[in-house]
Amino acid sequence: xxxxxxxxxxxxxFTINSIKALIELIDESDFQIVPIEGKRTVVDLVxxxxxxxxxxxxxxxxxxxxxxxAFYELNTVNSKxxxxxxxxxxxxxxxxxxxxxxxxxxxxxxxxxxxxSQFEWLLExxxxxxxxxxxLHLYITLLGKEPVVMLFE
Numbered sequence: 076x077x078x079x080x081x082x083x084x085x086x087x088x089f090t091i092n093s094i095k096a097l098i099e100l101i102d103e104s105d106f107q108i109v110p111i112e113g114k115r116t117v118v119d120l121v122x123x124x125x126x127x128x129x130x131x132x133x134x135x136x137x138x139x140x141x142x143x144x145a146f147y148e149l150n151t152v153n154s155k156x157x158x159x160x161x162x163x164x165x166x167x168x169x170x171x172x173x174x175x176x177x178x179x180x181x182x183x184x185x186x187x188x189x190x191x192s193q194f195e196w197l198l199e200x201x202x203x204x205x206x207x208x209x210x211l212h213l214y215i216t217l218l219g220k221e222p223v224v225m226l227f228e
Contacts, residue, residue: 076173080194083201084169087128087166087201091166096224098121098155100220101121111214121211122152125162125165129164129165129168131169131199131203132172135183137183140186173193179192179193
């Protein structure tokens with residue numbers, strides 16, 4: 076694996092570790108709370124976070140919109156334990172996929188028509204994880220908890 080990929084995976088692993096630390100601050104009794112009116116429940120947000128790596132791998136594999144809808148239906152997680160397991164599994168699958176690539180600069184096109192190199196998709200995954208980690212941090216704050224978790228090295 077080249078240095079760019081190694082460094083990007085280091086950042087993804089750090090982000091996932093901080094997401095797991097944030098999730099540990101949440102009580103399952105808080106899961107159905109909607110901290111911001113009109114937005115996701117706590118469990119919807121953390122469930123989405125749990126499967127980002129796996130879902131984005133499906134997109135990189137050029138899954139159709141219908142296949143993605145089926146993926147989301149089949150990959151719901153509802154407990155803290157399942158969420159943490161899915162975060163770990165998704166990361167491992169992502170690493171295995173990228174380790175097997177002969178060329179990180181080959182391209183893949185999403186069902187909505189965006190074409191990126193494999194490396195660009197990996198950067199998108201990192202950005203996606205960080206985006207929702209920020210939402211989770213805000214949610215935890217709105218739940219009245221103090222999320223003392225390091226978000227950046």
